[in-house]
Amino acid sequence: MPRPKGSQNKSKTNKMNFAAAMEAKLAEKAQLEQKITEALAEIDRLKAQLKANRTSLKSVEKSIAKLETQKAEADAQAILKAQKSKLNSAIQNLLDAGMSMDDIIHKLNG
Template identity: 45%
Template sequence: MPRPKGSKNKPKTAEKTTTISTMDYTELIEEKLNEKTQISAEITSITDQLEALKAQLKDKKKTLNSIEKELTKLETRKAEEEAKAEEEAKKIQLESMLQQLLNSGMSTDEILDKLK
């Protein structure tokens, strides 16, 4: 097979390569820089909004925790009051029963025997 003649290191012609003028490069660079500054501004804006929302969330959680604590305190107080009222009702009922038994003519010894 014969060797091809001529140099293989020929410079490429302008027809084969697409060249962009320096003016196009500067325009593209300016556009990209503008996009970059806009996106940077949007990022800082979103970051600021995110920080504000985080602070707001933190405040809401603190408020929720304090309300939950107050709620549990109120529930325990309510339960204590109900227990006291129930004991008082039982005591009144027992006293009325004892009074009825005493009025019916039973002696205290007989009443104590019934309670056992």
């Protein structure tokens, strides 16, 4: 079978345009560097926001603890007031029943 004409006569030089390929890669590199810079700036912004949020959370937790303490104190005072009222009413009932104050004190002590 005969060879096709000119198959051996083709030049084997690479016709790639290195300057254009290099310029495209440099542009891609610059774009990636820009994206990295933007991402780092976003990370810094988010870190600052996180720090501010943690500070706010800490102050809210402190105020919650303070309110819980105040509520516990108010509950204790309410219980004490109720006990005092109950005791006063019991003493009044005993006085109304004809018991003397000395007898009431003796009964409370022992």
